[in-house]
Amino acid sequence: MKSFVQFLQTSMKAITDISPFPISVTDETGRIIGDSNPERIGTYHEPSADVLQRDIPQIFEKAAVSTMENVLPGVAVPLYFDNERKGVLGLVGEPDEVLPYARLMKQHVEMVWQDTVRQRIDDLESAILDAFIQYILSAEELDGEKVVQYCDMLEINPTLKRYCIVIDLRDTLLRRMQEHHHMSATAHFRKILLDSVDAVFGKTPEDLSAFLNTEKIILIKAVTSDDIYWKELDLFREKGTQLLKLLAAHDVKKVSMAAGALSDGLDDLARSYHEAERLIEYGRDHGIQPEIYSYQQWDILVSMLPDRLDDGYKQKLSERFAALYRDKQFPDLAASFEEYCHHNLNISKTAAALFIHRNTLIYRLKKIETITQLNLTRFEHCTLLWIALKT
Template identity: 45%
Template sequence: MLEYNEVRNNFNGEGKVIEGLVQVAQRIVKAASEISPFPISLTDESGYIIGDSDSSRIGTLHSPSSFVLKQNKLILFDEQTISKMKNVLPGIAVPLIFDNKTLGVLGIIGDPEKVEPHVKLVKKYVEMMWQETIFRQSKQLEKRTEETFIQYILLNEKVNKETVEKFCEILHINCKINRFCIVVDIGDSLVNRVGEKQISLDHLKDVLIDHTLKIFNCKENAICTFLNTGKMVLLKPIPSDEVYIKTMEQFSYQSRKLMEKFLNYQIYNMAISAGDQSSSLVSINKSYHEAERLIKVGNELELLPRIYNYYNWDILLVLITSQIETKLQDKLEFRLKALIEHSDFKELANNFMVYCSNSMNISSTAKELYIHRNTLIYRLKKIEKITTLDTSCFEHCTFLYLILKNHMSKLKK
């Protein structure tokens, strides 16, 4: 269960800063040593060394650091000053500042007079690296939290409204605006690239998310993240029904552009779908499941291109045929048993389906089938005799078309 207090605590700034400094201290020391002719050390707010040019000192108490933190100013330690101190080397110690708070100490080891000209440069460099690293870690934490939150609201049938609103507050997300869900299924494309050295998986995900946001023309309040390595979701804000309709009109074009862009990253055989609108994040899972179902139906029926949404009439037609209840379909097929079991069923059914796709026009259908129009008329009359349906009647043709469409879809599975 997603816990609000746990994530809230993870966003506690000062705690994450200290933790981040501990994790990257040695890397900072190594980088700073390249611009400093003197060894350096880093201590935390409790006075313990967490980074040092001499790694054997890491974890030991450096008592003067506490004094530096209290004074919050640069202090020189010459040979006479340190003569009675334990684990202290000559040099200069200066407080490190993050977000206007003193949370650590930089020590530059050597003759104070020789060290002093280098203090400001090394201090600024260390603070810059420190802040950049912590910022990057904070962004990663925020991204992981967002991923967990989106998984919670999309993959659970019911969510707690109060929990959703609290997390929206943490992540600075507007909860109460219309959105719809776009699912981008990339299969095993990323999994198959694990271990490649050219680009990290996290960086590649960020790049793909940026392309998705740009191509679908997302600005404020859009949420785009990975649910797992094979599936990305975009929760796109929609201010009105009119905008939604316009967005759906552009959906196929934008999806094709995204597929073309993803080819540059060796991502093939994608599927992209869109669900209907939802009034808030509390109910957005309905839009997600609609989009997922479209992909499932599209895969089962091998529909191409693999771009699906409810604004597409062809998709709606497929959904209508697939929505016929099993018991009703069985009854309908029993009624048409004589046709389905006829030795010429495949030919008759195919001719009839082409006849429907040509708007029940005899001449056009015969031309497409490369048969004489009288041959087509004979076969249609044969269907009428077997089924007692009138192939010149639009309602009868629609009825037979839907039954045969569903029947043939089942045969493909």
């Protein structure tokens, strides 16, 4: 009942603005809690109890109310909320004129109330979901009982395999807030962005999505098998490209995204999240375009290979190629070799791409072989030098 009173008190102006007649609202005890005439608020309206009990509109003729205390001519109708009679809406005026409006106003007030309750429930569920996601991604060790409680409240199946998709929007929301200065506009924009992510990646009832902060959206996808996970990763770049186009239509231009590893359950989900974060950071640092990353992409794995070698192995390579690094022509030699690898060890295509004579390229490659004792016609030897140059 308290929430009903609060709703009417905060919504009274909007209700009176659309009514062509003065209105009055009483609670289930007959106390007036809202009225076009503020002086009547808090007073008792005795006929309201009868309206609630009989559960039908009551007409109050002018002659009849002349002998009644605090009762005005018009029509009173019961208000229903959550399938229960909670109060009475009265419209003041000639009953014949007021009655058609009374029914419409009753429907309007009840509908607005239901929408308000539904929005509050949605906001509460969203807040609980946000807290749950933050918890499972940041806690050093998950409390099993706490996870079960969250899953029960949010109707989440904790046994499904899941993986994280992280979408980094950078400072998009902060700029939006600075430009518009309205939290309601920002909240609406957040919903547009979240709905865009959900739509592109086909969010299901088992999936979870939320803003982690003002910069990042997380989508936690649920899958029933490893095969489905890999199939979804096959489509990740395609769907990511669709999302970039959709966000660009809303003037969101700088976006990065990545998909993390598959986890067997919620207790291992943080690993997937952190993997996606590392992919975004790595992709940005190395200028990999488009900014849509996953380990399903061979170019990502190849690019990351040199950084995954242990320091001891890197040191060995550095020592082995020290003479090459010291050569005065090293910048030209290294650039020519990398282009040679890029063109699959094809001398003619490499020379054309470098805009140099074929013999010039052969000279440079031969010089590398002389210094390093590598055979640059062998893929394995080229791989070693390529790794060394990338480290």
